[in-house]
Amino acid sequence: MxxxxxxxxxxxxxxxxxxxxxxxxxxxxxxxxxxxxxxxxxxxxLTAIGGLLKAESQIAQVMENQLHTTYNKVSEEMETYTGYSLQLSRELEQDIKNFLDEKGISVSDLNNQPEALLEIQKMMYSELNTTIRLGRSSGVFALVNATVNTQISEADKSRSGVYLRLINVSSNVILSPETILFRGNTEIARENGLELHNRWNMELNTEGLLGYQELETGLRQSESGYYWISRMNLKNTWEDVILLLVPMYADSGEFLGVCGIELNDVHFSLEYPATASSYGSMVTVIAPVENGNLRLDQGMAGSTEGTWLDTAESLSIIEKNVYYSTYRSSKCDYYGIQMPLEIPGSGGQEWAVAVLIPRESCDQYILRNKxxxxxxxxxxxxxxxxxxxxxxxxxxxxxxxxxxxxxxxxxxxxxxxxxxxxxxxxxxxxxxxxxxxxxxxxxxxxxxxxxxxxxxxxxxxxxxxxxxxxxxxxxxxxxxxxxxxxxxxxxxxxxxxxxxxxxxxxxxxxxxxxxxxxxxxxxxxxxxxxxxxxxxxxxx
Missing domain, CATH: 1.10.10.10 (Winged helix-like DNA-binding domain superfamily/Winged helix DNA-binding domain)
Incomplete structure (x- = not known):
């Protein structure tokens, strides 16, 4: 032919x-x-100077489409977690207040009262079990501002409560998820046929719960009454989580404790895989914004397959144009765009959703086309x-x-x-x-x-x-x-x-x-x- x-x-x-x-x-x-x-x-x-290819606008369009989809998905997931957490806090707050009124005591009187704390944990388990099955989260927790033994070391950071987690974390909806007891009285596990986590502990440690001490002293962390804390490691495990904390108060204003939901790094990685594009793999991250930098070490990243993204560092913006920003890490640079995430952070911390593409792969594609x-x-x-x-x-x-x-x-x-x-x-x-x-x-x-x-x-x-x-x-x-x-x-x-x-x-x-x-x-x-x-x- x-x-x-x-x-x-x-x-x-x-x-x-x-x-x-x-x-x-x-x-x-x-x-x-x-x-x-x-x-x-x-x-x-014109092609040599990039005026004909309009590569920057094309890259920005691809990232904007991905960011729009990801932002809607992340926002919906956060709103779902928030809704279930607020419902959980209302139920538990009322149950604890009724229990204290019935006993004629305050929350501080629960210290060194293992029997009373066990009864509260049994009430907590019922509500937590319902929430973890309906809320699609990888873990839920609740604690009361009291401990079974004030004489032990670090008793000021130890609080009685229940922490349920899924045995298998997945991005799919599981109709009847299997749960495991991560924190709580062993009696809870025995009565409900639960296994104990291999890093089980009797009580929850509040050391990693940012703002908890302020809540104990009567200070509120956000105007909304709840807040998300930056990424923390679950003690003695290899897993990292972001926690939503909802404080609970008595009618007198006395601080009762907190409850909430976890966002697990494994779940987030599975839920937001790296998206292949002509310019390279696009990675989704949510992270606090501090001085214009993305604190990835305090946030979450989706699957980083095909990139060199290290989630243990902060990404600084080194250059901006009308289309996107250039982020720098210790290993390489990234092109990306970000959008404010409307969630309350600890101490007024601001969060953002961002989509990143490795600069090297992006530039190589542009060069080949050129x-x-x-x-x-x-x-x-x-x-x-x-x-x-x-x-x-x-x-x-x-x-x-x-x-x-x-x-x-x-x-x-x-x-x-x-x-x-x-x-x-x-x-x-x-x-x-x-x-x-x-x-x-x-x-x-x-x-x-x-x-x-x-x-x-x-x-x-x-x-x-x-x-x-x-x-x-x-x-x-x-x-x-x-x-x-x-x-x-x-x-x-x-x-x-x-x-x-x-x-x-x-x-x-x-x-x-x-x-x-x-x-x-x-x-x-x-x-x-x-x-x-x-x-x-x-x-x-």
């Missing part, structure tokens, strides 16, 4: 080259090739230049050959020059057998001469001065010395002369001048009114 098309193109080109068309039309074809080559060079330059496009454009430019050279070879050579034939007295005409005007002129000269008189030219040639002579009259004095040097046989390199002007001035006048005479080269100008001489019409180009310039030498 391709070979047939190539052959047809060759036939078409051959017919075009062999067809006798006017000189004007063939010159137009030559100029068109040069214009197309110049246009190709312009496109090549090289490919530049290769195509360069090929087009070379084809146009080659075609222009071919047209020049095919069309200028017959003209020069005809002049040589006339000079040598050889037989001319007979269709061997492929130009209608030139063939007519040669045929007319053969019939006359002598140089034509000025007023006895073929109609086409006479019109061509008259048009050229009229164009000569449009030259300025300075341009005509240079033109007369050509009439007198001077070469371009000789004119600056003879006319006492610079070569740049000569080139400038040459450009104006070519444009006004409707020619494209010095060779074409010499051809016209030779035709005027041979036809004894050179006096038509002599303009006395232009002779106010310096004296010009005689014909060389």
């Amino acid at each position: 391709a070979n047939n098309m190539l052959k047809e193109f060759e036939k078409l080109l051959h017919l075009v080259l062999e067809r006798k068309v006017t000189l004007h039309r063939k010159l137009m074809m030559y100029l068109l090739c040069l214009i197309m080559a110049a246009l190709g060079i312009l496109l090549l330059l 090289v490919g496009i530049m290769g195509v454009i360069l090929g087009f430019v070379l084809i146009m230049i080659a075609l222009a050279w071919l047209l020049s070879k095919k069309f200028v050579r017959p003209i020069l050959q005809s002049f040589q034939d006339i000079r040598d007295g050889q037989q001319i005409g007979d269709g061997k020059y492929r130009f209608a005007e030139l063939e007519e002129f040669c045929r007319w000269m053969s019939e006359r057998g002598k140089p034509p008189e000025a007023d006895d030219l073929p109609p086409n040639m006479a019109e061509l001469f008259e048009h050229f002579a009229r164009n000569v009259k449009t030259l300025t004095n300075a341009e005509y001065n240079i033109f007369r040097y050509y009439m007198n046989g001077y070469e371009v390199a000789q004119i600056p010395t003879e006319a006492c002007v610079s070569m740049s001035t000569v080139k400038k006048h040459n450009g104006n002369i070519y444009r006004k005479l409707e020619i494209s080269s010095n060779e074409e100008l010499m051809m016209y001048l030779d035709l005027f001489r041979r036809c004894d019409c050179i006096e038509k180009l002599q303009l006395d009114e232009k002779a106010d310039v310096s004296e010009i030498g005689t014909t060389k």
Whole structure:
């Protein structure tokens, strides 16, 4: 198929080259090739500087689409967790208040009361078990602001409560998830047929719960009444979590404890896998924003497959443009965009959702595309230049050959020059057998001469001065010395002369001048009114 098309193109080109068309039309074809080559060079330059690819806007569009999808998903998940946590806090708060009112005691009286604390834990388990099955979280917890033994070391950080977690963390919805007791009285596990976590402990440690001590002293961490704390490690485990804390209070304002839901790093990684794109793997992160930097060491990252993202460091913004920001880590740079996440943080901490792409893979893709496009454009430019050279070879050579034939007295005409005007002129000269008189030219040639002579009259004095040097046989390199002007001035006048005479080269100008001489019409180009310039030498 391709070979047939190539052959047809060759036939078409051959017919075009062999067809006798006017000189004007063939010159137009030559100029068109040069214009197309110049246009190709312009496109090549635009591609080299990135103005044609618009790569930055394309990268931003891909990231914005991903960020919009991810933001909606993260926001929905956070809102779901918040809704279930608030419902849990209302239920537990009321149960604990009823229990304390029934006993006629305050929450501080629960210290060193294991029986009373066990009863509260049994109430907690019922509500927590319902929440973890409906809320799709990997873990739920609740604690009361009291401990079974105030005499042990670090008793001020130990609080009685229940922490349930899923045995298998997954991104899929599990209708009947299996749970395990991570924190709480072993009696809870025995009564409900639960296994104990291999890192089980009797009570919850509040050391990692940011803002808990402030809650104990009566300070609130957010206007909404609940808040998310940054990533923390579950003590004695390899797992990291982000916790939503909802404080619980008695009617008197006494702080009762907290409850909430965990967002597990394993769950987040499975829920938000790295998304493949033409520019590289896109990673989703949620993290606190501090001084314009993404505190990834305090946030969560989806799957980092295909990247070098380290979740134990902070990402600083080193550059911004109208499309996206450039983030720097200790290993590599990333292109990314971020959007504020409307969740309350501990102490007013602000959070954001971001989508990141490794800069290296992105730049490599852009470079490959740029090289490919530049290769195509360069090929087009070379084809146009080659075609222009071919047209020049095919069309200028017959003209020069005809002049040589006339000079040598050889037989001319007979269709061997492929130009209608030139063939007519040669045929007319053969019939006359002598140089034509000025007023006895073929109609086409006479019109061509008259048009050229009229164009000569449009030259300025300075341009005509240079033109007369050509009439007198001077070469371009000789004119600056003879006319006492610079070569740049000569080139400038040459450009104006070519444009006004409707020619494209010095060779074409010499051809016209030779035709005027041979036809004894050179006096038509002599303009006395232009002779106010310096004296010009005689014909060389």
